[in-house]
Amino acid sequence: MTILLVNDDGFEAEGIRVLEKVLSSYGHEIWVSAPMRQMSGMSHAMTISREMEIRRESENHYCMDGTPVDCVLYAKRYEEGLFPHDPDLVISGINNGYNLATDITYSGTCGAAREAVLCSWKAIAISSERYDYKKCATFIAERLPLLYDTLDLESFMNINFPPSFNGEMRLTIPGDIRYSDKVHLLRRSGSSLIVKISDVVREDLHVDGFLNDTEACNEGFASVSSVSILNKSGLAGFEKLKGLLS
Numbered sequence: 001m002t003i004l005l006v007n008d009d010g011f012e013a014e015g016i017r018v019l020e021k022v023l024s025s026y027g028h029e030i031w032v033s034a035p036m037r038q039m040s041g042m043s044h045a046m047t048i049s050r051e052m053e054i055r056r057e058s059e060n061h062y063c064m065d066g067t068p069v070d071c072v073l074y075a076k077r078y079e080e081g082l083f084p085h086d087p088d089l090v091i092s093g094i095n096n097g098y099n100l101a102t103d104i105t106y107s108g109t110c111g112a113a114r115e116a117v118l119c120s121w122k123a124i125a126i127s128s129e130r131y132d133y134k135k136c137a138t139f140i141a142e143r144l145p146l147l148y149d150t151l152d153l154e155s156f157m158n159i160n161f162p163p164s165f166n167g168e169m170r171l172t173i174p175g176d177i178r179y180s181d182k183v184h185l186l187r188r189s190g191s192s193l194i195v196k197i198s199d200v201v202r203e204d205l206h207v208d209g210f211l212n213d214t215e216a217c218n219e220g221f222a223s224v225s226s227v228s229i230l231n232k233s234g235l236a237g238f239e240k241l242k243g244l245l246s
């Protein structure tokens with residue numbers, strides 16, 4: 001299988017390096033397209049209003065002065081072709097830290113996986129919360145043929161490993177985390193305010209009848225979710241609008 005690796009932690013990050021080594025040892029052809037630097041929290045941001053550098057590091061290995069989404073989008077759309085053909089699969093990660101619940105929206109790791117599916121490539125996002133990268137990569141490599149067969153072009157697979165992983169996976173839905181972060185004033189500079197987010201306050205919400213990704217990881221399981229790339233209509237808002245506009 002030909003696998004394109006991307007991430008949001010940067011080209012030199014340990015997670016993507018370990019994943020490449022392990023997947024290569026299982027006979028896969030590995031390509032890499034990753035940001036030049038740490039790009040966490042970039043969600044689905046892309047570079048469209050400035051020039052962007054693509055630097056060739058070695059054969060089929062590139063780093064980009066852009067976002068995780070750029071690393072997929074530019075690889076797909078570059079007119080001369082970065083790679084000899086389309087990959088069979090895109091894997092984003094292994095990310096340093098969880099990408100669970102509402103954080104999926106903010107995540108550059110998940111943004112890259114979402115863009116891969118938008119480019120008609122099957123995709124998996126992998127994240128680890130202090131669980132050994134090599135063990136994560138080996139666990140995935142051993143099960144990759146089975147996981148691959150479940151992928152489609154309307155969603156990406158989101159996998160998270162907890163720090164005390166018990167060796168089992170659970171099918172989950174993305175959870176619901178709500179934040180009440182505080183923005184603090186650090187100093188004033190003329191007419192500008194210099195501020196920083198701190199004092200992160202979060203609330204984990206539960207949906208009855210479903211195991212969500214946060215709950216599974218808290219119980220020691222690796223969570224596996226199918227995350228839609230489609231902007232589906234909100235049912236409650238749709239019904240209200242229907243009453244107003246029909």
